[in-house]
Amino acid sequence: MSIDQVRDELHLKFDSSSSDVQRINKCRILLNNIISIWSTNLVKMLKGVVEFLAQDNDHLFASRQMLSDFCLRILPWLPDSQSKLLAQFMREEMQSRVVHFEYHLSIVCHHLSHIYEKEENWKEAANLLASIPAESYYRFSVDYELELYMKIARLYMEDNDLLLADPYIKKASVLQFETSNIDLHVNYKVCYARMLNFRLKFIEAAQEYYEFSNCSSLKECERLVALKNTLLLEILYNDERCKLLIRLSTLEKLHMVRIIKPYEIDEIEKMLMPHQKAKTNYGTTLLIEAIAEHNVQSIRILYKNIEIKSFGNLLGFEQCEAKLLAERMISEGRIEGSIDQINGLITFNPQKPDRLQSRYKEIESMNIQLYRMNDLLSANSSVQIMEDDQTDV
Secondary structure, eight states, X not given: OOHHHHHHHHHHHHHHOSSHHHHHHHHHHHXXXXXXXXXXXXXXXXXXXXXXXXXXXXXXXXXXXXXXXXXXXXXXXXXXXXXXXXXXXXXXXXXXXXXXHHHHHHHHHHHHHHHHHHTTOHHHHHHHHHTSOTTSSSOOOHHXXXXXXXXXXXXXXXXXXXXXXXXXXXXXXXXXXXOOOHHHHHHHHHHHHHHHHHTTOHXXXXXXXXXXXXXXXXXHHHHHHHHHTTTXXXXXXXXXXXXXXSOHHHHHHHHHXXXXXXXXXXXXXXXXXXXXXXXXXXXXXHHHHHHHHHHHHHHHHHOSEEEHHHHHHHHTOOHHHHHHHHHXXXXXXXXXXXXXXXXXXXXXXXXXXXXXXXXXXXXXXXXHXXXXXXXXXXXXXXXXOOXXXXXXX
């Protein structure tokens, strides 16, 4: 059967039928015949049917029903390579009449997005879902919209595009209050935690992840992944599952504010995602900066005063770099002390024995540098992230 024969058959069946029910039945028989042949021109013949249905103005009910068959039966049945070609053609043909085929376009976009996602073409997959007019007069359910926005945000984040992901997180943050679906609430929190992670707000993200690691509705593997993202929080020192991810001695040092050695930094770095390994304006990584400040707190506990040269040796920094770090932490009030420039000596002021406040400052000191780096990285053209005041949900 040729493409011209298919078109002639469609015209004949549509014109000779007295009702839409008859047209639909006859068209389905023709469609089954085309599929059963399985020729090399199969996709071209199916395109011919789609073109006829999308352009038909006289029998819109029948056309819409047959296009639903294409969306729900034909596209999932075809191999991805052929299904992709047919879906792209369907989208082009129906786009000019979106008012009539809005529902069908949404299914086609979902199908194409799924194919692109399997190909790891994250941005194209997200763009297709973003083209669905979820807020149009054709009202989708709240659950559908919420799930759609979270999916788009996740795909853009897979492509490391925070700028495009952020608006969809904001839309989802509004809709989450309108649904009672527990799974969607959990999915939103996971998505939001990941967004915090990408914004380099590691403290809030880690707290969110730790909550997920204790959520019974998540699979064990998902809970362990969530736990992995919270290792820099002091609370995890008492969680036995951490031993599956990092050696206990390293956790102990994080918890007890002891000096972290270079090989232990490498162990932690292996667990980080690419955006967490970004370079700072000082030429080091966020992790190196955070661990350096952790080690400064450890040195402060061990010494009342120390030569700048020895201070640098303990940190693994050059003398001038170690001095700059100490000056920065003192000026920002994260440690109390003074620097004797003439004698090259750093003196630490004794801390008040307030255990709770001390514990809080120890945890904060490990992570506050990551906050500060967020502002620095915003001005660094080599790192593509948004400024905080543009991305707060």
